[in-house]
Amino acid sequence: MNMPKTVKGTGLPTDLPVDLPFEDALQKLESVVTAMETDDLPLESLLSKYAEGTLLHQHCQQKLGDAELKIQQLEKLSSGRISTKPLTFDDETS
Numbered sequence: 031m032n033m034p035k036t037v038k039g040t041g042l043p044t045d046l047p048v049d050l051p052f053e054d055a056l057q058k059l060e061s062v063v064t065a066m067e068t069d070d071l072p073l074e075s076l077l078s079k080y081a082e083g084t085l086l087h088q089h090c091q092q093k094l095g096d097a098e099l100k101i102q103q104l105e106k107l108s109s110g111r112i113s114t115k116p117l118t119f120d121d122e123t124s
Contacts, residue, residue: 046085052093059086 046055062083066076104112 046089050089052090052097055086055089055093059083059090062086 062079065071066079066083071079
């Protein structure tokens with residue numbers, strides 16, 4: 031059985047579930063920042079929170095980037111209707 035990769039010394043996963051909603055990730059990120067700013071945490075805990083916050087930040091950035099791509103692909107048709115084009119990536123194989 032494959033165990034998920036973790037950030038060395040933290041026990042935190044190196045990535046987050048892809049299906050983690052943006053709002054949930056942002057809320058977790060805000061709580062990490064608040065804990066780092068207000069709690070009197072030992073160095074190891076601060077490093078762990080920093081690693082977790084970095085992962086959450088990257089996840090939020092990815093979700094925002096995906097949303098931006100979807101918005102950019104909205105296309106107004108001549109009839110006035112709005113439609114979307116499916117997202118395609120250069121590395122996809124048919």
